[in-house]
Amino acid sequence: MAGKLIIGNWKMNTRAQSAQSLVAALLADPVCNQPWVGVAAPAVYLAALGAQLAGQALQLSAQDVSSFAADGAFTGEVSAAMLSDVGCRYTLVGHSERRQYFGEANPALLSKMNNAMAAGLVPVLCVGETLGERESGQYLDVIFSQLAILSEVNDSEYVIAYEPVWAIGTGKVASLEQIA
Template identity: 60%
Template sequence: MQAKLVLGNWKMNGRHAANVSLLQSMLDDADINREGVGIAAPYPYLAQLAAMFAGSKLAVAAQDVSRYALDGAFTGEVCASMLADMGCRYVLVGHSERRQYFGENDACLREKLQAAVAAGMVPVYCVGETLEEREAGRFAEVVGEQLKTLDAIAGQEYVVAYEPVWAIGTGRVASIEQIDAAHQLILERVLQCHGASASIRVLYGGSVKADNADAILSLASVGGALVGGASLEIKGFGKICQSAKKTL
């Protein structure tokens, strides 16, 4: 059975000194320091993660990547080859916050996906619907359209992360039945378009916490978790990684 992947997304959080204590605690925890666990940190701390994770089983991940694949006059951008050079194994592409706050569209995300795989990284492509779209019964339509962007990297290794926008930091919680149905539909759509592959994993990213991790990660359709705020606290993140480990 393929190990369930757990990626912590620190979002725009962290300070160099405080990171040392948190990262060392992760390295000392056998449930966290193993294959199938990684941390996506802000750009300024990726070198720190790479240095501390050296020789460990933990993976370094980036939260975003430039759509511009080559070095050049793109002030403020960080290209995929730079991230790979720093030791990043994974990179988030199309996170709901990037779509919402920075207007990232399908054309932009297509280029980011292509840049990531060309640099040898595994993109974690995020999809999900808003509350209005969910209540209008448009989940399958919206997510289906978002998944079409993966055509740009058909045949390459990638991970999909389902993050219902309406269940992130809103106090609303997706039911286990809703999570299972969403993951099954995503798997079906991906397999229809790109062929059967044991490497296809769909992570759940809708406010995963220590108290709901067991139920979510026990679902056969769920290939792991994209963890937000809980990845900044060692006890909660350890519990989530422990829940994922139980499925092995």
């Protein structure tokens, strides 16, 4: 895949009915029902949304994937195979909130990337810096550190999503120069 990919991350929002209504509205809009557009819905809604999206261009994404490769006694985890089974095409990996609140670091993210690819999913590796890191000039070091796992992935199909942490929920938007 080359080009742009737009995935709306719903985070921990919506309910079953509103999730299905939102997907129905996206499907009805030919601009949104495209293979380069997706929704990253909460895990509890993925199966229902996967059924709703079957045969459509709009893509389904998980917000996370387990770092455990095989099924087993991992309460609360959702494997890459399970995500693939319900119709996911993509999964976010390394979202800034997962890094911040759950302490996810490169070793676990590498496992998640490889597990996703082994199950036929396309991982979307999220990278980005905090405002302090941007202002202190450390942003390239931070981003290069986050990208370092790519030298160890087992496959070549993945997406990089630049998500500056300082822009999340602040109303600030990264300029094209900053993104480049």
